Amino acid sequence: MAVAGGTYGSKGxxxxxxxxxxxxxxxxMFDLVKNTELPAHEEYPGVGSSFGIGLDVLKSLKKEWLTNFDWQKAQASMNRYEQYTVEIEGLTIHFVHEKSKDPHAIPIILQHGWPGSFLEMVPIIxxxxxxxxxxxGKPISFNVVVxxxxxxxxxxAPPANWTVEDTARVFNTLMTKVLGYGTYAVHGTDWGSATAYSMYDQFNQSARAAHLNFLPYFPLLPEALVAQNISLSPEEEFEEQRLVDWETNGNAYLVEQTTKPNTIGLAIYDSPLGQLSWIAEKYIAWSDPRQGTGPSLLTHNEILTEVSLYYLTRSIVSSMYIYAQNPNGFMTTYHKARTDAPLLFSSFKxxxxxxxxxxxxxxGNLVKYTYHSFGGHFPGLDNPPALTADIREIGNYWEH
Structure with a gap:
């Protein structure tokens, strides 16, 4: 099968x-969900979500999992898309590849984070x-790789000392040598922003545009912004406070998964309800509180689908190791990528x-910065129309 730029399925x-x-x-999975007992009542009522996922929320999710969730429907929806596996550097890499009918479509690789999966990007494919x-007014379409x-x-699972730079190299091989694209664009969020940014930086002859909604650099707290004479608008002050709240009360998972991924990973490895508690809390806390109302697609069903995928693929431990393998994956010293390719960025409230x-x-070579008042950490689910429109803006700067 031929693709733009080369032959699909190079040998080896x-x-x-x-x-x-x-x-x-x-x-x-469902036997474990059904037979896992939760407390009859909150030990400390009134704390809400301030100390993690609420018991009432977890009970509601458990009930929905057992009564309304349809894995077969979710699985059939996934299988609407052309999917493949490929072996690169000893790893099996799974990916979706959906092509536009336009012969001038821009190849783009969309990269998810944790606790997401390729499903984060499905609504925008x-x-x-x-x-x-x-x-x-420029015509635009993409050949989409996820x-x-x-x-x-x-x-x-990659070997012990695998880094995001290694993943970037493998993904560049996927785009150039397996799929035959001479040049391509990248998009990433969360850990996917680290791999996408590394491709933008390392492989600057092939990665010729980038769109991100997260950076692989630790954001600056208010005192650091003041010290660098960066002033904020009222909307930005709100976003900065979200960061402060996360730094204060929301990043314990990061420390645990960076230092002791086995402890939490093995504890919930065969506990779907444990994985639900650990993962759903992030989806709920990190997203727009209007989740599930237009344009958000992030309902309990999407959370249950993600958690089911983690449990059924037995990937919770290996997914957490990206933190331990990359303790400096989010950098503290900002530096310019070694490229002149355009960089576009979207900030979600x-x-x-x-x-x-x-x-x-x-x-990077920032050419467009866009703020959205709706959406959160998972914009492919939180606000897919806005994310789609922002990625399309690559077409205004793309040079073949």
Whole structure:
């Protein structure tokens, strides 16, 4: 099968079509969910979500999992997309590859984070591959590639000292040598922003545009912003306070997964309800509080689908190791990427990380910075129309 820029399935990579089929694990998963006992009542009523996921929320999710959740429907929805596995540097990499009908479509690789999966990007696949126009009227469409990060879902766990730079190298091989694209664009969020930014920096002849909604740099707290003479608008002050709240009360998971991933990972490895408690708290806390109302698609069903994928693929421990393997994966010293390729950035009001325009401009050739008053850490689910529109703006700066 031919693709723009080369031949699909270069020799030596064992490229194979892939379908999701995890139904055999359902009986055990649902038995465990049903038979895992939760406390009858809150030990400390009135604390709400300030100390983690609320018991009432977890009970509601458990009930919905057992009564209304349809894995077969979710699995069929995943299998609407062309999926493959490929072997690169000893790893099995799973990816979606959906092509536009436009012969001039821009290849783009969309990269998720934790505790997400390739499913984070599914709502924007069809809109991106469809023919549309940028804000200036330029025609735009994409050939969309969505990989699973190593150790996540259907991609195999990497070796012990694997870094985001290693993943960037493998993903560049996927785009250039497996799929045959001479040049491509990148998008990333959370850990996916680290791999996408590394591709933008390392492989600057092939990665010729980047769109991010998260940076692989620790954001600055208020006193550091003041020290650097960076002033904020009222909207930005709100985003900065979200960051302060996360730094104060929301980052214990990061310390645990960076230092002791086995402890928490093995504790919940065979506990779907444990994984639900650990993961759902992040989805709820890090997203726009209007989740589930337009344009947000982030309902309990999406959370249950993500957690089911983690449990059924037995990937919770290996997914956490990205933190331990990259203790400096989010950098503290800002530096400019070694590229002149355009960088576009989207800031969503309820994200837990906030970078004002002045900081983003330090790390790349920033050509567009967009603020959205709706959305959070998972914009592919939180506000897919806005994320789609922002990624399309790459077309205004793309040079073949």
């Amino acid at each position: 990579f064992n490229l194979r079509p892939f379908k999701v089929e995890l139904s055999s694990g359902l009986p055990r 069809d809109p991106l591959k469809s023919q549309a126009k940028t804000s200036t 990989p699973s990060l190593p150790g996540h879902a259907f991609s195999s 309820y994200n837990v990380g906030f970078w004002p325009q002045q900081l983003v401009a330090r790390v």
